[in-house]
Amino acid sequence: HVLFPQRFHKPHHLWKIATPFASHAFHPVDGFMQSLPYHIYPFLFPLHKVTYLGLYIFVNVWTISIHDGDYRVPRLLRHIINGSAHHTDHHLYFDYNYGQYFTLWDKIGGSYKSPTAFEGKGPHDYLRKLREKGLGVPNGTLDTKTE
Template sequence: MFSFLFFTDMAIYWIHRFLHHKLIYKTIHKPHHKWKVTTPFASHAFHPIDGFMQSLPYHIYPFIFPLHKVTYLGLYIFVNIWTVSIHDGDYRVPKFLESIINGAAHHTDHHLYFDYNYGQYFTLWDKIGGSYKNPSALEGNGPHDLCRKMEAKKDHQENGIDKKSN
């Protein structure tokens, strides 16, 4: 199972990076990137060719390294849950794994900044390929942090105006 994760992570990294090439991106991968701040719905919103290309590693692996059909089905379910989870905006990853696991914070920055964090599960290939970016959400500058700051500023202004009018 671990080799499946590492193999598919490597293959997805390179396929995903290829889909960002300027000659392919606008036609094939851009529909997925219309969500700057991702939602679970964005996780499966792909052009058919994009979805096919990114699914290939999961189907090629069992031909190279045979898997029991129940294991294959379990990994298929895991992959789908993981794909939804990196698009759900919930940045919960244990602190000691934040630099290793490519979670929702990493993938949100991928949608915001385009040229970073292509990986599926891990940050290894982004670090090797020079496309790793420490997530802005983990630095307190993610989209949810900015929304909270805007709400706090709005509340502060409303409370200041209310006090002046009383």
């Protein structure tokens, strides 16, 4: 992330453990900037309005799905599809797994990180470490927002 986008995208990362509600919890400028490619594309490559609406729905469902904590991806595709496990690590560490759908550009750009959930670790281990340091999530709550 360069400084300008980071300033507006970072509030989305207040949720260290992503949830479907966190998927759409972002700064308005960040939401606008992320939506631009989807709105510019039809001017360059005209689409039928039903196709455009279908793609809009798909993007929203995908956005929710990568924030839902369901790490199930076929083993063959785990290192190709940028699913929920990859995106959870993006929320935890911020400097990895930027891709929207695939991991190719993260691998090329050096920002790919194999998800800790695939290594038998995961976000709850991270929360435990925060609690031990006296940071973040208090014991006994489901609040995933950290300071």
